[in-house]
Amino acid sequence: MKAILTDITKCIGCTQCVSACKVINKLPPDKPREWQKNDGLSARNWTSVLFKDEYYVRKQCRHCIEPACAAACPVGALHKTDFGAVIYDSNKCLGCRYCMMACPYGIPRYDWDSAVPYVRKCIMCYENINNGVIDQPACTKACPTGATIFGEREDLLIEARKRIKNEPDKYLDTIYGEKEAGGTNVLYLTSKDCPLDFLFYYNNRIEKGVKLLGEPAFNQPYPPLTKKAMNSVPFAFVGMGAVMSGLYWIVKRRQKLEKENKGAEDGKNQ
Numbered sequence: 001m002k003a004i005l006t007d008i009t010k011c012i013g014c015t016q017c018v019s020a021c022k023v024i025n026k027l028p029p030d031k032p033r034e035w036q037k038n039d040g041l042s043a044r045n046w047t048s049v050l051f052k053d054e055y056y057v058r059k060q061c062r063h064c065i066e067p068a069c070a071a072a073c074p075v076g077a078l079h080k081t082d083f084g085a086v087i088y089d090s091n092k093c094l095g096c097r098y099c100m101m102a103c104p105y106g107i108p109r110y111d112w113d114s115a116v117p118y119v120r121k122c123i124m125c126y127e128n129i130n131n132g133v134i135d136q137p138a139c140t141k142a143c144p145t146g147a148t149i150f151g152e153r154e155d156l157l158i159e160a161r162k163r164i165k166n167e168p169d170k171y172l173d174t175i176y177g178e179k180e181a182g183g184t185n186v187l188y189l190t191s192k193d194c195p196l197d198f199l200f201y202y203n204n205r206i207e208k209g210v211k212l213l214g215e216p217a218f219n220q221p222y223p224p225l226t227k228k229a230m231n232s233v234p235f236a237f238v239g240m241g242a243v244m245s246g247l248y249w250i251v252k253r254r255q256k257l258e259k260e261n262k263g264a265e266d267g268k269n270q
């Protein structure tokens with residue numbers, strides 16, 4: 001499985017990774033919103049660079065090995081690929097935002113500016129790599145210092161262990177993402193001066209008082225917790241036939257709206 005290793009000690013905060021992501025994914029300029037979490041991520045910014053304890057920390061979807069977002073999605077719009085990326089099918093998405101509640105890292109964002117809003121997040125450049133357009137994510141390719149690199153997860157773990165062994169005074173003896181939340185396909189190395197604490201993982205949900213689904217559990221996959229929490233949603237107790245008909249109607253309506261919007265835009269451009 002492919003993965004990304006970000007070494008915080010090498011990042012200079014140039015944000016070239018952020019720009020490259022916007023270009024390859026054709027993401028429009030961001031519109032700051034009052035209610036947005038203050039971490040730079042949005043439906044139009046799939047990666048960001050945070051400043052913490054004198055270090056720059058790049059943030060993006062961790063591509064969990066057992067993704068809670070996919071487990072929470074009632075229609076399978078998110079799924080984990082063999083490649084390693086957790087990808088998203090907007091044709092299936094209902095816009096219910098359960099994935100946003102389920103993600104332990106607070107990653108997926110809603111595209112409030114679109115007429116037919118969808119959830120958005122980093123997809124590890126899955127389609128572009130799969131179609132041979134690029135051979136690695138645009139963000140890792142753009143990084144001028146090698147602070148964020150792409151490769152096989154096993155190779156990146158070996159590389160990370162080597163760096164810790166060679167410079168034990170510099171690095172914290174932890175590879176973030178090796179085991180947290182059941183393991184992720186985005187790994188982090190950090191300096192002893194900059195431990196990536198709990199809030200880095202859980203975003204600012206705790207500060208904002210947003211309740212997590214299940215208790216935070218290091219080194220444990222999240223889907224079982226998500227499933228438990230989702231079972232308490234009334235939806236699970238309503239007749240499944242009726243619910244599925246409703247979901248089908250919503251998806252079809254979203255697709256119809258999208259088609260109409262596209263037609264109107266094409267008409268304007270002619």
Ligand code: SF4
Nearest residue numbers: 061062064068069103
């Ligand atoms: S970090 Fe969140 S959005 Fe990304 S794969 Fe994991 S659960 Fe899903």
Ligand code: SF4
Nearest residue numbers: 021122124125137139
């Ligand atoms: S992997 Fe691709 S989609 Fe994800 S942050 Fe990098 S450039 Fe953006």
Ligand code: SF4
Nearest residue numbers: 011012014015017143
């Ligand atoms: S491109 Fe590399 S050095 Fe620049 S901000 Fe991104 S990770 Fe850091």
